[in-house]
Amino acid sequence: MASCPPKSKFKITSNERLKELKEKFEAKFGESPLFYACGPGRVNLIGEHIDYCGYSVLPMAIEQSILAAVSVNNSGMIQLANTNPQYQDFKVSCSEEIIIDRENPKWYFYFLCGVKGIQEKFGITHLAGMSCVVDGTIPPSSGLSSSSALVCCSGLLTMEANQKSLSKVALAEICAKSERYIGTEGGGMDQSISFLAEEGTAKLIEFQPLRATDVRLPEGAVFVISNCCVEMNKAASSHYNIRVVECRIATKMLALSKGLDPSRMLKLSQVQTELKASLDEMLVLVDEVLHPDPYSREEICKVLGITSEQFCTELLSANTQNVTHFKLYQRAKHVYGEAARVLKFQCVCDAGSAESLQLLGELMNQSHASCRDLYECSCAELDQLVDVCLKSGAIGCRLTGAGWGGCAVSMVPSEKAEGFLKAVREAYYMSDPRRASMEKQSLFVTKPGGGAAVLLEE
Ligand code: ADP
Ligand code: NG1
Secondary structure: OOOOOOEEEEOHHHOHHHHHHHHHHHHHHOOOOOEEEEEEEEEEEEOOOOHHHOOOEEEEEEEEEEEEEEEEEOOOEEEEEEOOOOOOOEEEEOOOOOOOOOOOOOHHHHHHHHHHHHHHHHOOOOOOEEEEEEEEOOOOOOOOOHHHHHHHHHHHHHHHHOOOOOOHHHHHHHHHHHHHHHOOOOOOHHHHHHHHOEOOEEEEEEOOOOEEEEEOOOOOEEEEEEEOOOOOOOOOOOHHHHHHHHHHHHHHHHHHHOOOOHHHOOOHHHHHHHHOOOHHHHHHHHHHHOOOOOEEHHHHHHHHOOOHHHHHHHHOOHHHOOOOEEOHHHHHHHHHHHHHHHHHHHHHHHHOOOOHHHHHHHHHHHHHHHHHHOOOOOOHHHHHHHHHHHHOOOOEEEEOOOOOOOEEEEEEEHHHHHHHHHHHHHHHHOOOHHHHHHHHHHEEEEOOEOOOEEEEEO
16 A cells, blocks of 8 residues: 655644644634644755656755644635735635636745645545644745645645645655646646655655666765755746746757657657667757757758747747747756766765765766756856855765756765855855855755654644
């Protein structure tokens, strides 16, 4: 029997965050919460922008999370409030169709993605009425997956409130699919680790079928997250979906060059599987078939033998309709190279040799260079921060998450951790008043945390 998310009991006096949330809930709704649900954020150690190409990634959950207090009632409404006044209250009738406005990605639409995923899975026509107060500690739009933590938390609490049961894998798949209602064509890494994480271990996440394997991180090093303090909201911009589209077009170009039916090929990993080729061979194929100059729409349509209408409806997403040029060579090079680095990272962790730290650090550095130069998903501040981290004693450092802002993850020898934090604080944060004001929640050591759970007060 596939495992379900855990339900654990807690004493309200032993947890300050839950205690405060309970008080806020009671003040807001005049009743006590029935239960709580939490979904963790995550840091991806390696394997960036390859989940939506079908390749494995290597994240771990972090301590920061979305936590919600929930009551189930006869109001016939879903009522939402947030402990952060920046996120306004919202309510919707349980009998209304759930509509997610991707033009206007407000916080409650992420919540509704989770609700809608569960509603569709079970064909629920009348959802249970519920009131929720949401509290988040994950810096938003910073590559630590605050959006998916919210979607996973809401999917889990909706399942619980409607007395349904699903395995962690099923929940991860439902939430990965339903978060796409917000408009971002994500690959599923974030929702998978949010449900499948276990304390003390990073995970290799494989797709189709979805599964998670423990990856024991090397002893003698700590992982440090640092935020460059530039936010990038995925759903409110098109950077992310442009990359998804570029990978989709590259897939079809490579497939066609080898006599495969491009209409059946959606992900770069599928081409590799069909050709029974190694990742190194795929890198050679990219060199042979694709050119480094950006492709125009006309060139793509001509090569693939499709009309401009087919191009817009079958290849582009709603928010990429106006893109005129596509860098297929660079994106495919990154994806196949990064997929290979993930597998090497896992092998080095498994082998646990004396050179492990050095080898892992090199892989992380190569990953950042590839994200920066080939995938172009870094930004000046993030590159500066990575530089500062390396100069401050990190063996390896790379951007984590979608990029274009947000966080870097560094691997630092344990004995150097204190000096590292001090040096980064001084060089990156204290030099700028805005960064200095955000330093406390922007620079911290992290350990592999547990997955999404339902919490009940004892
Ligand atoms: P991330 O990389 O953190 O997933 P996104 O830009 O995809 O970043 O999503 C960030 C969005 O998630 C925010 O704009 C907000 O709508 C939602 N969000 C994040 N944290 C919270 C929170 N604590 N409460 C409500 N909504 C949140
Ligand atoms: P962030 O923006 O860090 O939550 C996004 C995607 C992931 C993955 C990474 C890049 C969503 C929900 N998340 O993560 O699936 O593609 O970018 O590796 O779209």
